[in-house]
Amino acid sequence: MLRSLKACRNCRTLTDEKKCPNCNSSSLSSMWKGVAIIISVESEMAKKLNIQKPGIYAVYIE
Numbered sequence: 598m599l600r601s602l603k604a605c606r607n608c609r610t611l612t613d614e615k616k617c618p619n620c621n622s623s624s625l626s627s628m629w630k631g632v633a634i635i636i637s638v639e640s641e642m643a644k645k646l647n648i649q650k651p652g653i654y655a656v657y658i659e
């Protein structure tokens with residue numbers, strides 16, 4: 598379930614680990630909204646969210 602995932606405050610990656618698998622940050626939040634599935638880092642969404650590689654990201658993190 599996506600709802601059980603946490604979002605990295607540093608890079609927005611959604612994960613069920615205790616640390617972010619992307620940037621190794623332990624600053625994770627369970628308070629997030631919206632899912633951005635990034636297929637291409639050239640997309641407008643990726644640029645807007647400042648995402649560097651394809652994956653599943655949170656759009657808004659508290």
Ligand SMILES: [Zn+2]
Nearest residue numbers: 605608617620
């Ligand atoms: Zn991260």
